[in-house]
Amino acid sequence: MRRLILALPVVLLAACAVGPTLDQQLSTFVGQSEGDVVARMGVPVRTYEIEGRRFLQFEQYSTVMVPGDPLYYGGWYRRHWATPSTYAQVRCDITFTLRAGRVESYAARGDGCR
Known part of the structure; x- marks a missing residue:
């Protein structure tokens, strides 16, 4: 049981790893x-x-999912689901x-650049 408790933080940290950022991925193109x-x-x-200079655009x-509001009220005079x-x-x-x-060099623009 003690080993499980000691290993738990390592497992939780590993679960947060999501891979390289967009900037890290794009930086591999420099010099190519x-x-x-x-x-x-x-x-x-x-x-x-x-x-x-030559510019290439992709x-x-x-x-993406935009979550709804579970408790939305439209004001004191009307209620909405x-x-x-x-x-x-x-x-x-x-x-x-x-x-x-x-x-x-490279540049990334837009709401979907993560």
Whole structure:
């Protein structure tokens, strides 16, 4: 029993691990070639070239649950039942900046960038 109690904090901490952040994942692309980026991310939705730099934009969509309110009241004069949970689509735009065919930086914008 004592071993179980001592091991419990380790198990709880391991349960909180969720993997690398988006920034950690994207930082692995720095220095990679355009072909490597396309091989891992797929075909970009937009490209743009200016002043010796090339920009590759990727879009990622995901669906998240927005919890409802179990005790919603519309004011003192009227009562409403609980509002249900709903789903929303969130988007993350990822843009890689390439110079001389290699990724030099990246940016991520949107509500779905986590």
